[in-house]
Amino acid sequence: MQYNxxxxxxxxxxYWAENQTFKAENDSEKEKFYVLDMFPYxxxxxxxxxxxxxxxxxxxxARYKRHKGFNVLHPQGYDSFGLxxxxxxxxxxxxxxxxxxxxxxxYRRQLDQLGFSFDWSREVRTSSPEYYKWTQWIFIQIFNSWxxxxxxxxxxxxxxxxxxxxxxxxxxxxxxxxxxxxxxxxDWTAFSDVKKQEILLxxxxxxxxxxxxxxxxxxxxxxANDEIVNGVSERGGHPVIRKKMTQWSMRISAYAQRLLxxxxxxxxxxxxxxxxxxxxxxxxxxxxxxxxxEHEEKIEVFTTRPDTIFGVSxxxxxxxxxxxxxxxxxxxxxxxxxxxxxxxxRSERDRMADVKTISGAFTGxxxxxxxxxxxxxxxxxxxxxxxxxxxxxxxxxCGDQRxxxxxxxxxxxxxxxxxxxxxxxxxxxxxxxTVITNSDFLNGLPYKKAMKLAIYELEKIGHGEGKINYRxxxxxxSRQRYWGEPFPVYYVDGMPQMIAKEHLxxxxxxxxxxxxxxxxxxxxxxxxVWAWDTVANKVVNNSEIxxxxxxxxxxxxxxxxxxxxxxxxxxxxxxxxxxxxxxKAINYWQDVxxxxxxxxxxxxxxxxxxxxxxxxxxxxxxxxxxFAKKLINQGMITGTSAFVYRDEDGKTLVSKGLVDGRxxxxxxxxxxxxxxxxxxxxxxxxxxxxxxxxxxxxxxDDGTFKVGREVEKMSKSKYNVVNPDAxxxxxxxxxxxxxxxxxxxxxxxxxxxxxxxxxAHGFLKKLWKLYTPFLDETAVAERSRSEEEPSKxxxxxLHKTIKKVEEDIENFSFNTSVxxxxxxxxxxxxxxxxxxxxxxxxxILVSPYAPHIAEELWSKLGHTDSIATAPFPKFxxxxxxxxxxxxxxxxxxxxxxxxxxxxxxxxxxxxxxxxAHEKTQQQLAGRTPKKVIVVPGKIxxxxx
Numbered sequence: 001m002q003y004n005x006x007x008x009x010x011x012x013x014x015y016w017a018e019n020q021t022f023k024a025e026n027d028s029e030k031e032k033f034y035v036l037d038m039f040p041y042x043x044x045x046x047x048x049x050x051x052x053x054x055x056x057x058x059x060x061x062a063r064y065k066r067h068k069g070f071n072v073l074h075p076q077g078y079d080s081f082g083l084x085x086x087x088x089x090x091x092x093x094x095x096x097x098x099x100x101x102x103x104x105x106x107y108r109r110q111l112d113q114l115g116f117s118f119d120w121s122r123e124v125r126t127s128s129p130e131y132y133k134w135t136q137w138i139f140i141q142i143f144n145s146w147x148x149x150x151x152x153x154x155x156x157x158x159x160x161x162x163x164x165x166x167x168x169x170x171x172x173x174x175x176x177x178x179x180x181x182x183x184x185x186x187d188w189t190a191f192s193d194v195k196k197q198e199i200l201l202x203x204x205x206x207x208x209x210x211x212x213x214x215x216x217x218x219x220x221x222x223x224a225n226d227e228i229v230n231g232v233s234e235r236g237g238h239p240v241i242r243k244k245m246t247q248w249s250m251r252i253s254a255y256a257q258r259l260l261x262x263x264x265x266x267x268x269x270x271x272x273x274x275x276x277x278x279x280x281x282x283x284x285x286x287x288x289x290x291x292x293x294e295h296e297e298k299i300e301v302f303t304t305r306p307d308t309i310f311g312v313s314x315x316x317x318x319x320x321x322x323x324x325x326x327x328x329x330x331x332x333x334x335x336x337x338x339x340x341x342x343x344x345x346r347s348e349r350d351r352m353a354d355v356k357t358i359s360g361a362f363t364g365x366x367x368x369x370x371x372x373x374x375x376x377x378x379x380x381x382x383x384x385x386x387x388x389x390x391x392x393x394x395x396x397x398c399g400d401q402r403x404x405x406x407x408x409x410x411x412x413x414x415x416x417x418x419x420x421x422x423x424x425x426x427x428x429x430x431x432x433x434t435v436i437t438n439s440d441f442l443n444g445l446p447y448k449k450a451m452k453l454a455i456y457e458l459e460k461i462g463h464g465e466g467k468i469n470y471r472x473x474x475x476x477x478s479r480q481r482y483w484g485e486p487f488p489v490y491y492v493d494g495m496p497q498m499i500a501k502e503h504l505x506x507x508x509x510x511x512x513x514x515x516x517x518x519x520x521x522x523x524x525x526x527x528x529v530w531a532w533d534t535v536a537n538k539v540v541n542n543s544e545i546x547x548x549x550x551x552x553x554x555x556x557x558x559x560x561x562x563x564x565x566x567x568x569x570x571x572x573x574x575x576x577x578x579x580x581x582x583x584k585a586i587n588y589w590q591d592v593x594x595x596x597x598x599x600x601x602x603x604x605x606x607x608x609x610x611x612x613x614x615x616x617x618x619x620x621x622x623x624x625x626x627f628a629k630k631l632i633n634q635g636m637i638t639g640t641s642a643f644v645y646r647d648e649d650g651k652t653l654v655s656k657g658l659v660d661g662r663x664x665x666x667x668x669x670x671x672x673x674x675x676x677x678x679x680x681x682x683x684x685x686x687x688x689x690x691x692x693x694x695x696x697x698x699x700x701d702d703g704t705f706k707v708g709r710e711v712e713k714m715s716k717s718k719y720n721v722v723n724p725d726a727x728x729x730x731x732x733x734x735x736x737x738x739x740x741x742x743x744x745x746x747x748x749x750x751x752x753x754x755x756x757x758x759x760a761h762g763f764l765k766k767l768w769k770l771y772t773p774f775l776d777e778t779a780v781a782e783r784s785r786s787e788e789e790p791s792k793x794x795x796x797x798l799h800k801t802i803k804k805v806e807e808d809i810e811n812f813s814f815n816t817s818v819x820x821x822x823x824x825x826x827x828x829x830x831x832x833x834x835x836x837x838x839x840x841x842x843x844i845l846v847s848p849y850a851p852h853i854a855e856e857l858w859s860k861l862g863h864t865d866s867i868a869t870a871p872f873p874k875f876x877x878x879x880x881x882x883x884x885x886x887x888x889x890x891x892x893x894x895x896x897x898x899x900x901x902x903x904x905x906x907x908x909x910x911x912x913x914x915x916a917h918e919k920t921q922q923q924l925a926g927r928t929p930k931k932v933i934v935v936p937g938k939i940x941x942x943x944x
Contacts, residue, residue: 001775003768005732009852013112021866022066022074022117026573026585030071034589035062036568036628038597038605039124041079042103044088047110048721049736049752050637050714054596056737057634057746057814059116061594063848064809066117067872073589074117075571077124078104079564083219083235086483089514096483096514100127110724114733115851117868122574126563127483133505134570134580135562136488138612139206140498141619146203147175147254154254154618160203164188169199175254177202177209197495205251205615206477208496212320212386213476214348215243220516220523221480222247224559224604231350242320242344247478248487248556252611256280256470258625259610267630269747275602281471286455288394288464290315290367293375297323299367302389302469306458307450311396313403314377314412315367316360319343320386327378329364336361336380343382351382358409370463381406387473475608477559482514482523484557490532491552503537506553524555564605565612568592568627580621592628599633606631632812635749636713637740639720642669643708644680652696656706669707670719676755680705711751722752734850735761741814741849760818764853767825767846773834774860782834790835797827798838799879805845806875814849821846836861841873889914890941891923899940907934914940 016022037058040051062074078100085096085103104125111118124131145154150173163172168184180202188196201207214223218238222245227234252259260280263273285304292299299315317324319340328336339361343351360381367376383402384393395403397414407414458464486506488499499506509527517525524530533540533550544550566580572589573581609627617625645654645664654664656678670688673681682705686693699705712718727736738760743750768775773782790798801824808817828838840861847854847867858867885903887910888895897919901910911932914920920942930944 001772003765003853005734005764005852006729008856009113009115009728009733012852012855013115015855015866016117017112017120019866020119020121021868022062022072022119023121024071024073024075024119026582026588028071028588030069032073032589032593033062033065033070034073034591034593035065036074036571036592036595037076038595038601039077039079039564039567040107041082041084042100042107043084044099044103044106045716045721046103046106047724048639048714048716049724049727049740050639052114052724052736053637053740053746054598054632054634055111055114055116056740057632057812058594058596059737060741060814060848061809061812063117063851063868064872066868067844067847067870069871072117073122073571074119075122075124075574076111076116076118076120077122077567077571078107078126079560079567080104080125080127081484081560081563083221083481083483083560086481086514087219087235089483093513097127113728114724114737117851122571124567124570124574126485126567129505129507130577131567131570131574132485132563135485135558135566136499136504136506137501137580138566138616139558139562140488140501142206142250142615143204143496143498145205145615145619147205147251149173149175152258154205154615157200157204160200164199174203175251177207194493194495201496205254207249207251208246209249210244211247211249211476212242213245213247214240215245216240222476222478224476224561231346239345242346242348244320245478247476250475250477250608250611252475252608253470253472255611255614256282256472257468258614259472259607262610262614262626266626266628268628269599269631269633272599272602272606272631272633275599276607279472279603279607283469283471285451285467285469286458286464287390287467288370288458289462290370290376290394292323292327292378293366293368295327295365297326299323299378299392300390301392301394302467303394305396305399305451306454306464307447308396308399309369309371309394309454309458311398311415312369312376312394313397313407313414314379314395316379316381316384316393316395316403316406317363318384318386318391319380319382321380321384321391324363324380327363327365332362332364336363339380346382348385348387351385354383358405360406360410362410370458370461377412379406379410379412388471389469475611477562478556479559480516480522481557482508482511484559485562486524486557487554489554490534491554492547496554497551499532500537506539508557509539522555522557524553524557530555561605561608565609566616568595568609569613569616569622586622591622591624591626593630595628595631596634597631633747635745635747637743638711638749638751639714639718639722640671640751640753641710641712641718641720642671642674642678642680643667643710644669644685644705645708647698651694652698653692653705654698655700655704656708657700658698659708666708668719671722674707677704678706678709680707714752722754727754727757731757731761732764732852734764734852738763738818738849742818744815746812746814763818763822763825764850766829767821767850768853768857770825770828770833771839771843771857771860774839774857774862786834786836786839788835790833790838791831794828794831794833794835794838795879797824797831797833798841798873799875799877801845802841802873802875803880806872809848817849821849843867844870844873885937887914887938887940889917889920890939892943893941896923903937905936907936910934910936910940914942 035058037055062072065072080100085099088099089096126132144157146157146160148155165188166185168188170182214228216223216233216238219233223233223240228240231240232238233240260277260282263276283304285302286306287300287302288306288309290299360379363378363380365378367378369376384391397404397407455466486508488504488506489496509530511523511526513526514523516522529539529541530553531540531542531545531550532553535549540550545552569581573585576582613622613627614625616622643666645659646667647654648663654662669680669685673684673688682697697705712720714721724736735757739757742760773779773786801820804820805817808814843854843857844867855867883903884900887899887901889897889899899914899917901913911934929942933941
């Protein structure tokens with residue numbers, strides 16, 4: 001019977017769908033195990049063979065855990081809000097929902113054909129109103145919360161209002177805005193309602209504020225730092241500038257220390273933990289206050305080296321610092337404004353990465369040193385960021401290389417207070433001072449003592465205090481886009497109001513066009529029906545706005561990470577319309593046991609999700625403050641790109657073997673136009689690239705045109721994408737699954753080579769042939785032997801395979817399992833094993849890796865239930881334990897023959913058996929040996 005993989009795979013995919021084989025229950029008595037993939041954004045290009053790598057690994061583990069008796073939750077859905085669909089809508093006028101639905105249909109077909117054991121009954125789509133209703137609800141919970149430093153958690157805003165009503169804000173220890181005015185309980189009572197709301201916005205965990213953002217004029221939206229690459233938008237490569245806008249922000253900074261501490265209790269890759277640690281950026285030091293001469297303003301700086309304060313030569317403010325416009329002198333105004341305009345075109349990431357470029361402008365103003373009262377020039381420089389620390393630094397050229405380079409470049413005087421003094425911690429002697437009078441206090445004082453003393457003296461004169469600072473900044477939560485979650489917010493007297501839970505979701509309105517309005521409002525400004533009626537509690541036409549009962553709705557939408565920050569919890573109870581999830585569901589599933597996804601999300605999705613989880617934990621909504629116990633970053637499957645070489649005349653293409661000595665430019669060619677011998681289909685290439693339809697092709701001597709090859713990231717822009725549809729059609733999904741695992745360790749990147757899949761496919765055909773007695777009714781003799789007891793060798797082969805495969809899966813070493821299967825099938829084939837007692841457990845072992853063929857074989861073995869329900873084979877040591885040993889029998893150190901003896905024999909018994917052997921007698925020829933050396937399990941040596 002032939003291995004017809006196309007029919008087999010279609011058959012079992014249909015069976016799984018119809019029988020909901022992988023549906024997880026929320027009330028099972030089994031132990032739970034939650035396996036999660038980072039859900040995909042459904043692009044129009046569909047999947048390429050690099051995408052399924054992590055999915056295959058998670059599917060193997062999910063199937064394995066089912067075999068082990070766990071109730072496995074392995075869901076899938078779509079991160080279906082996104083900029084590409086909106087850009088396509090702008091270009092074509094087609095609604096993003098239509099594009100997204102079509103893309104999802106393609107993704108679902110491709111995922112199904114790969115045989116993943118997803119529980120599709122729990123599918124979520126972030127762009128579905130039924131889903132984003134709960135994203136809106138969480139936003140409201142965050143809005144109605146503040147962070148209490150005393151309890152170190154988020155609390156309901158009503159508890160803060162109660163404090164204000166009884167004590168004012170003097171004793172409130174909160175994470176809040178910096179410029180908080182003190183007020184009493186009487187003041188609070190006397191404040192207008194609008195004033196109270198303005199004050200509360202300074203404490204809420206999500207708030208409106210004027211924020212420096214990455215503005216992309218071409219896309220008409222704000223971009224997160226991780227959406228910018230090399231100073232341009234990741235999507236489209238458009239310029240990005242810095243711009244101040246009123247935005248919703250999330251006070252993730254409140255959780256900075258908890259986000260750091262939480263990394264110690266989750267099993268995540270260390271490089272990813274390091275990325276988050278660095279992104280959060282905890283620093284211990286001091287804030288120092290410098291008065292600005294001839295102004296009322298003060299400049300606060302944060303420094304990790306307050307002990308170097310006497311080395312301050314100048315101060316540097318971020319170009320965006322709010323004081324720049326106030327303190328810049330008329331003479332310097334033009335230069336400063338020109339510099340600010342130039343800086344706005346550079347992203348923060350570029351500014352942070354660029355350590356070589358020196359640029360800045362002098363404001364003309366001076367600060368006053370808090371101790372010496374000496375004037376200190378105030379400059380602006382783009383190496384200082386407005387959002388990090390206070391947006392100002394005290395520049396100490398004799399202690400910091402960048403400050404030194406800046407001072408030298410602009411000829412700023414560098415004092416010699418540290419001349420001859422090594423200010424490194426190791427160089428300080430153990431010596432105490434009690435009062436700071438001048439720079440001499442540094443001489444010989446240990447680093448830590450100098451730090452404490454500097455902070456003490458700053459506090460004593462009211463010019464600073466000890467402080468812990470974090471690089472982590474509050475996350476901008478607004479996007480000027482159409483295709484995103486609408487905010488459940490309307491405005492009364494300019495103050496945001498939340499829409500009650502019972503009226504959610506607030507669905508996206510229809511708009512005529514998806515671009516910003518002519519007056520610069522976000523795309524939702526084009527909506528005609530986008531106002532909130534507080535009486536009817538529904539969205540109504542804008543013409544009804546009267547600012548009495550009908551008010552304008554928020555025009556921004558939420559960012560892409562909104563929907564992905566809690567989807568893992570929603571999977572637990574995805575069809576619950578009354579609450580985000582039931583108490584029963586969340587208490588059963590608890591958290592994710594295994595999460596597999598890309599490392600590129602380290603400081604985006606994974607950080608924001610941890611923040612939301614901790615907030616939800618504070619509010620008593622979830623039982624764990626970390627959402628995923630273990631995380632694995634799968635590596636990348638790279639593609640082998642093909643290149644043709646264009647000569648300098650622009651009209652001639654040169655074969656790879658002839659490029660030496662020519663001035664050529666490499667151009668990507670579609671790999672589908674290149675055969676296994678690296679030969680280009682010239683006519684196909686001409687049709688594919690119209691500009692080369694009449695090009696001259698300089699070929700090799702044999703008339704072929706050879707391309708160059710290079711391993712690169714698999715991407716449609718590099719034309720090196722391999723479509724899994726074609727692979728599944730020619731070799732089958734099981735071959736693809738096995739091959740991707742066989743390529744190498746899961747975490748490592750590895751190149752794709754379509755030719756290599758033939759090995760995996762050949763193995764499956766050999767596996768299929770092993771089951772001939774159950775597949776071919778004419779194999780009567782083999783079928784009659786199938787119920788017999790396996791040979792000792794077959795038992796051994798099976799159980800060493802069980803042991804190795806179980807160890808491999810538990811250690812996520814899937815590549816070595818595939819090798820083990822190949823060895824196993826080769827051994828069983830040579831042993832001519834047809835025993836059911838071996839072949840049944842072998843089918844279960846293979847099932848997580850190649851589920852379709854395993855299901856078919858299981859069925860042919862006579863089972864009516866899915867193999868997915870079969871228990872994992874139990875390893876038994878006795879089958880691989882050797883009972884006999886082939887001993888080398890030596891005479892005076894030279895082996896003469898071997899004997900098969902039981903390992904249970906004692907030394908005396910071994911000696912007696914050897915001495916009685918006829919070959920021993922022949923060697924001795926009647927002589928009595930001087931001694932007999934016996935090493936049980938190893939050797940026997942007869943001396944003399």
